[in-house]
Amino acid sequence: MTDELSFEEAFEELQKTVAQLEEDDLPLEKALDLFERGTTLAQRCETLLDEAELRVKQLVPADDGDGYDVTPFEER
């Protein structure tokens, strides 16, 4: 399920998870769950940054003359 999170979602959940783990006196199970979740989320964020490649598309007038289509942008 982590694989579907956007960077923003994963990053924000990670920050919350860390803050929770820093609270006092958590049940052991909960602490271990939070640690595991946080590690997965951090991994997700790093993977997203590592694998990111800027995709540039452009709007072109639609064939039927109404609105626009989105096509990959090729620099001329």
Add this chain to the structure above:
Amino acid sequence: MTESVFFSVSQLNRHVRGLLEADSSLRDCWVEGEVSNYSQAASGHVYFTLKDESARLSCVMWRSNAERQTYTPDHGDAVLCHGHVSVYEAQGRYQLYVNEVQPAGRGVLHLEFEALKKKLAAEGLFDDERKRPLPAYARRIGVVTSPQAAALRDVCNVLARRYALPDVILAPTLVQGDEAPAQIVAALEAVNQLGVDVVILTRGGGSLEELWAFNDERVARAVAASQAPVVCGVGHETDYTIADFAADVRAPTPSAAAELVVPDQAELRHTLRSLRMRLLAGIDQQLDAKDRQVERQRQALARHSPARTVNEYRQRVDGFARTSRRVVIHRLALAREQLKSRVTQLHALDPKATLARGYAIVSRLDDGRTVTSVRHAHPGDALWVQVKDGTFESVVGRGKRRRATDTDRSAGADQLGLEL
């Protein structure tokens, strides 16, 4: 009828100067005309005349203002001068004190710019309350610019370097010329229709005329109407356009605009590292806390453990056992001693033991009565004699007989007491 007033020349010139300077419309005015007699004195101050078909006006521009001018007018240039009107008292000459000269065409543009800026500002189009915050992590970025422009490359390079996650949607448009404003408006509408998190409206540097499309009222209104917040990065740092004022954020350059719409992955990675450290520290601390809790419980358990009581009892039981064993052994020994002495006594009382010492039991043969007195035995009586190892018959003789004295009896009794 009003009274005549008497002035000295100085007084009159000063009075006229006061009148002119009191008129607010003369304090901040633009004058259009043709330059003649342009000359710069050794002092650096500039003197010239502005004229039109039917009139002329003396102008002076002090050195400080003249030095700031990028444009130096030539004789015959149509110009637009800005300044205030006052009187040079020593000569009795009124003149325009100029602080800025622009070629007339550009000067007009400038006036248009100022007029539009004032109008839109009055409408509240540039108000701070209208400015929207930019998304922290844009997923879809609309870029409104020319596909050929260096600005687009700059934007894409910055995005790719800083944060390459978002989709970039280019809405191509002309960015200069008469067609440009309408196209820019259409492009802004198109990206908004598609749906983007933020819009970058940009073009590279150029002359005032080349950037003019971004001072168009339609463009300014389209920027203000955009659903997604707009970052405007047009020209260079010193170029301000109406679109800049209408945008949510003004960026000094196209690259700067791109930097504003995405986070920097170097910072993000740094933050991620520190979050990972905090995760480790957090779990460490939680586990430590658990360790301490377990240790505390263990100690508490040890304090209340039944083993302690059991041990105490066990010791006490041990004590009892040792004591009772000693008592039993002692008693047994005592009993054994007593038994032994009783046995000895019994031995002493056993008639057989007496027989062993040489005594005999004598009984009468006829009636079986034991003979304990001389009176029971008469000569000729048959007697039954029992000794240690058997019995035999005998007969009482006719010889002497004697009865024992008291002394003998007591001696015998003493002897018996000793045996007991």
